[in-house]
Each structure stands twice: as C-alpha cells, then as structure tokens.
Amino acid sequence: MNAHQRRLLMGKAEVIKTWLMGALIVVATFAAYIPAMRAGFVYDDGPLLTDNPFIKAPDGLYRFWFTTEPPDYFPMTWTLLWLEWRLWGMHPAGYHVVNILLHAVGAVLIWRVLERLHIPAAWVAAMIFAVHPVNVQSVAWITERKNVLAMVFYALTLLWYVRFQSDRRWRWYALSIGAFLLALLAKTAVVMTPFVLLLCGWWLRGRVSRRDVLESVPFFILGATFSLVGVWFQYNRVIGSDYHMVRDDSFLSRLAGAGWAVWFYLYKAFLPYKLSFVYPRWSIDPSRPLSYVPGLVLVGVFAVLWWYRAGWARPGLFALGYYVLMLFPVLGFFNISYMRYSLVADHWQYFSIIGVATFVAGVFGYAHRRWSTGRRGLPVVMAAVVCLLSVLTWRQARLYKDENTLWRDALAKTPNSLLVHWSMGNLLFKEGKHAEAVAHYTEALRIRPDDAEVRCTLANALAEQGKTDQAISEYQEALRIKPDFAEAYVNLGSVLASQGRTDEAIAYYQEALRIKPDLAEAHVNLGNAWVARGE
DSSP states (O other): OOHHHHHHHHHHHHHHHHHHHHHHHHHHHHTEEEEEEHHHOOOTHIEEEEETTHHTTHHHHHHHOOOOOOOOHHHHHHHHHHHHHHTTOOOOOHHHHHHHHHHHHHHHHHHHHHHHTTTTTTTHHHHHHHHHHGHHHHHHHHGGGGHHHHHHHHHHHHHHHHHHHOOOOOOHHHHHHHHHHHHHHHHHGGTTHHHHHHHHHHHSSOOHHHHHHHHHHHHHHHHHHHHHHHHIIIIIIIIIGGGGHOOOHHHHHHHHHHHHHHHHHHHHHHOOOSSSSSSSOOOOOOTTTGGHHHHHHHHHHHHHHTTTTTTTTTTHHHHHHHHHHHHGGGGSSSGGGGGGGOSOOOOGGTTHEEEEHHHHHHHHHHHHHHHOOOOOOHHHHHHHHHHHHHHHHHHHGGGGGOOOHHHHHHHHTTTTTHHHHHHHHHHHHHHHHHHHHHHHHHHHHHHHHHHHHHHHHHHHHHHHHHHHHHHHHHHHHHHHTTTTHHHHHHHHHHHHHHHHHHHHHHHHHHHHHHOOTTOOHHHHHHHHHHHHOOO
C-alpha cells in the first residue's frame, strides 16, 4: 500500500469515526429522554399549540410571518408547529420526538463547533450538553420548540463562521449570516451571537481585529433589528397592560438581580439539584448593600480572569464570558412575561450552558493530556459524570408526563409560587374539584393580592359553587385592578344573567366587546341576553 492509499484509508476511517461519535451523541440523547417521548401537553402547550387558532387556520402561515397577531414573532417555530399539527394533531408523542431530535442535532453541531475552536474534549462537552438535566425544560416542554430549533441554526451560524475564519471562503460567511437569520426567526434569544463571534475570534487569535469587527456588522444589524421586534412583541402582544404585574422595580434592583441570576444559573449548571418547573420569585431590596454582593463578586472574577488572560485564565475568561453574554437578554434588564412568576428559569440558560459544559470538559481534557498518559482514571470519571447527568435527565423528563405530575412536583419544591398555586387551581377546577381549586386560588392571592387573572379564576370557581355574591365581588375587584380585562366583564355578565339581571349583563358584555371586539364568547352571551329580553 503506497502513501496515497494510506492517506485515503486514514481519511475514510476518520470520517467513519466522526459519524459514529455523532451517532453516539444522538443515541445517548434519545436514551436519556425516553420518558419525554411518553409525555403529554403541559402549561402553555394549550394556548400556544392545541388551542391556538393560528396553528389550526389554513392561513396560519401567512399570519405568523406577515402579521402582528401571534403572541411572539417566531415564524420559523410557528411554521414547524403548524406543519406538525397536520401530522400529529392531539398526539403529543410526535412533537416530543421532534424536540428531542432537534436537541440531539444541536448537540452534534456544537461538538463540531468546539472541535474547530480547538477546545479540549469537545465531544465530551457536547455530550454533557446533550444529557444535562437543566435542558429538560427546553426539550420535554413542547412549546419550547423555539429553543431547540433556534439551537440548530445558532450552532450552524457559529460553525460556518469559524470555518470562514479558517479558510476565508465567503460562501461560509454568507451561510453563517443566513443561519443566524433563521435562528432569530426561531427565537430572538440568540441576539447576542455577534458578540459570541467576536469572542471566538479572540479565542482563536488572541485579539479582536478591525476586520473581525467589520465582518460582524451584518450580524449586529440583524441582532439589533430582531431585538427591537422581540421587545415590541413582548411589551405589546404578551405583556400589554399587565406591565406592572411583570416587573415595576428600579434599574438598581434589576442590576442587583442580574448578579443573583448569574450565580443561580451557575449553581444549577454545576449542581443540578432540585430542578423545578418554576422557582420562587425573588424580592430584591436595592437599598441594601448586600443585594449587590453577587454582582460585585462576578465583576471581581472577571477582573482577575482578564488580568491573567494571557496565561492560565484564558479558558475561564472565554467560558464565563460566553456564559454571561448568552444570559444577558434574560438577566432582567428587559421585561419578559414569565418574570411575573419567577426571575429565573431553566430554559433561559439553554444557550449559555454550553459555556459550562465546555469549561468542565476542557479542564478534564487538559488534565488527561497532561497527567493521565496511559491511564484511564479521568475518562472513567467523565463517563461517570455523563451517566449521572443522563440518569438525572431521565428522572426530570418523567415529570412532564402530564400536568398533574408536573405541578405536584413543583408544589413540593416551590410551595410559595403564584404560578404553581394558580396552575394547581386551574387543574382542580377542570376536574370539578371546585373547593380545592378555591383553596389554591386563595393561596395564590395571598402571595400576590393584586393579580386580576387569579381573582377572575377564583370568581369562576366560587360561581360554580353557587357562591354568586362572593363571585361578583371577586370579579369587581379583578376589574378594579385591571379595568380592560374583557374576559372578566364576560364572566361577571354571565353570573348576573343567571340571576335574571339581564340589563346589567348586557352592559358588561358590551364593555367586553368594546375592549376586545373579536371576543367570541362575549358575542354569544350578548346574543343570548338579547334573546332573553325577547329581542
């Protein structure tokens, strides 16, 4: 066999090895997420998927792409769910399998990115990302499709950009820009990607050149554009008049909270203990100096890493810098509707946790190369870590079996959560257990008395129990808190109509339609009220 043939043979062997290693990531991902394949619809899978009129509408694709009717501008994600609805309908298994597959593909692509960045133990880092239990919320929750879909395009953005940096072929640059656009159309959480590209350039060459900055300009333009689009949809379509219910605290409070959030996420990434669907909502007092300690410690860590960036601190600065960059959009400087219930969430560190996985695997890889030549101690330790994470992911994925399982686990871990008690109340209300539902709604209002929507659901449960006077009082209080609450006007009108107070009911239905002209229930009830009056 001549030298050329040997090179060809070695090349084929390398390709086979690469495919096998990638396949192993996929197999490990599916194995860890087997319980998720048997999971159901939970939380907002109803309003965003199974009960979403745009998903079911023949012109849904047009409305997702070219109107502001949907709650968020994630047209790539909505398009995939629109297509899948026609395949799976009300069968959740299909959606779950697609989520797991996208997550696995994203993990494989991250491996290839880390390889091109010359990260030690890149494959191990990708495997850690694939089976880390913090990611269960993004993978096992169907409507977090936006995370796993955006991850695929985000990883392609990095892969093609780094490839362009190495061979200067402009087709990779164009593909990278295209992939970034698709990632933004799947979820705008990837808006920090331009900074990550500059960070990758610094990692590869030890500096950020003028050329790097110029080549990142199209990415910054796309990121800035979609940031504005995302903020508009959050503030106008999702939050709306409930702005004060999400966050109305000062900038100093948010600044202090950002420091808390980074350390919370790092804690859950390194020690994924007692992961919960929702965490307690912190109360941060900006007048207390201790509130700023976590943030100041973080700044101090960055300062030390920067000072020693030319030596031992370089990998740590790269990993932590990436981690905080990708967390920035969810650190609380901008309002996100979910912050009404908690300032942190597992699915918000889906993109950033790659930094932790890279750092851990890189440390083990470096140690193995330096001190474990001819020994198997460190590979065994890493295999044990991956297996442990897989077991934790399996256990966490089982919680998504159904709403009852999910919320009872959350109640045990986070008993002082508005969202948990409200969701438990809704679950019990659907089961006809109105007295138990009232108890949870009451507890939710103890946590947050000024929540109009919880008061409205409490009133609904009281009405079902025949406690109409109490129900009317709660509806009126909900409307005092939120005067433009159309659904509360309709429900109050229904209770009044049941008491024969038709004229009052008509007035409330009309007010509901003034606020929300396309509210079907208000039209139906108003029509029934006119019939009751003989008109």
